[in-house]
Amino acid sequence: MRPGRHEVAHPQAANWRVPAKLAEIVLGTAFAGLALFFVVGALRLPPSFSSADVGPGVFPLIVASVTLVLALALVLRPFVGEPSEDVEIGRPWSVLGMAATLVLYVLAIPLVGVYPASIAFIALTMWCGGSRRPVFIAICAVGFVAFTYGCFGLLLQVPFP
């Protein structure tokens, strides 16, 4: 295979390395918060009308409580269990750029319509991915829009904004 013809061989940006302990504590705490929200919500649900039925709150209460316990176990795991490998994020600025592009695309669809937004989205995503050939990017963006228009617009008749 030839080396990537469509990509510019630019130097690899420094990766971000997050200690596994920190990543598991932060995400474990975030998910514990989410589970706690469900536990509190389940406790506030009204009881069942029938004495035989456990009611709408019992199943969510059980599963959210177990999720809460497991999320807390994730927080505590780095202190008692085997250490995990550090979390590495490659090309972090490109990943952040991709996330921003995705959010902007979703916000732009209702405002400018799906097809114009898609052209800009494909171009920006390819640029975030490291592609630097404007003609190739333009062909891909137009090709993608033509493909989606054919499949979703004409064949499936999806009413896009």
Place this chain on the structure above:
Amino acid sequence: MLENLFLGFSNVLSPTVLIGLTGGTIIGYLIGAMPGLGPSLGVALLIPFTYGVDPATAIVALIALYVAAEYGGAVTAVVINTPGTAAAVATTWDGYPLAQRGQAGAALNVSIIASGIGALLAAVMLMFTAVPLSEFALRFGPTEYFALALFGLSLVSSLSAGSLLKGLFAMFLGLTLVTIGVDPGTGIPRFAFSPELFEGLPLVPCLLGLYAISEVFYMIETASERPVTSVRVQGLLAVPVRTYWEMKSTILKSSLIGYIIGVIPGAGASIASMVAYSEAKRSSQDPDSFGKGNLHGIAASESANNSAVPGALAPLLALGIPGSATAAILIGALMIQGIEPGPLLFARNREIPYTISGSLIVSVPLMIFVGRAGAKLWARVADVPKPLLAAVVAGISCIGAYASANSMFPVYVMLAMGAIGYALRKIEVPLAPIVLALVLGTIMETNFRRALLTSNGDYMIFLRHPITLLLFAFAAVIMLWPLVSRLRATRCAPSKEASQ
């Protein structure tokens, strides 16, 4: 049964279903041949294209993609020493050494034919096992269905390759998320702060977020990595029939192994190919040649991983329980089409399971033809620039999520699930248990409450039915087996060290 089979085959031979079958096969090859894009992501991405298409065509296209993607993984395994799917790892061991010796064409040819034979034999086995299984399951009541859902969820232990804690966390997170929406028993909204959430979290956007959007971020992370060097594909047709004849017992045995392992929830194509490879090596007269370019190794791995796909469809069709993560996504696709998999499927929509069985058989010659005709193209698929791939996957996901309800709300759900999926993958939390829980959670809760209603709130009802108890026991064995194996391994380790 013959009448139903005839109905299935006549459905498959209708023009729209044939188009779906061919399209699914070609897309499956492309997806499977791209390292990083597995059958799960492929099926999730294809679902939006099936809205408005008749159920038989949609399901046949999705299953054709699933089968072809398992084969497509062998292409990059042979030509660039990188398995396109996890199930093709064993294929690299003999495929790449052969390719380095200039025999990539022979390796690909054997993998295509062995895959085809494996899929064909397994499709026949599916027809003869799914129907009796579904007839048996017609006796099931709510306690059995609750136990069945629990049994399906128990495969979380095998889907959690690293840590069981993380797998269980993912499963319970999925079960928590599935409680969003109107309560099926009382009609009271639960955690539904917007009317769009009354029907619960939309499944397809969740799948697209978890599998596709999280993968897009990984593609962006590695987009600047230079592609690995592949070898040229020569002599695709240069394998004499005699060679296949010599491999007949390997292919037959591996197909049987693949099907049986495929039926077991969670075991799947990856384990099937490994077990079949080990068995082929063990029973070979020349075991030392395995790993150095033995065609029997490729045949064993490929026939097993392809026969595991119909195997995974047996519990899906007959019991409504997925045999693999991709099968869980297929259940979602069936539900979108208004079809509930399980024993009643054979009574209410009998054309669906028989069309699927028929399509698996018809797809074999098609898969072999497409595989051989496009071998050089599949080998070049890994050359597609990652930035383009990331853009297309993300774009189709957003548009597909919108098309699922003609609204922006599913797109927001997809973005949120994409962020959750990416974050969880970073700390090595598996995503498959979340999908499994999203599919089985409602069945579990509904039947749990239905069972209690019929018993007037007596929890002992779950211990009175023998099938329920048997399913609980199976679930416990599947769930605890990895823990027991790990404990045995840690106990054996010090004694081995002492003996050394």
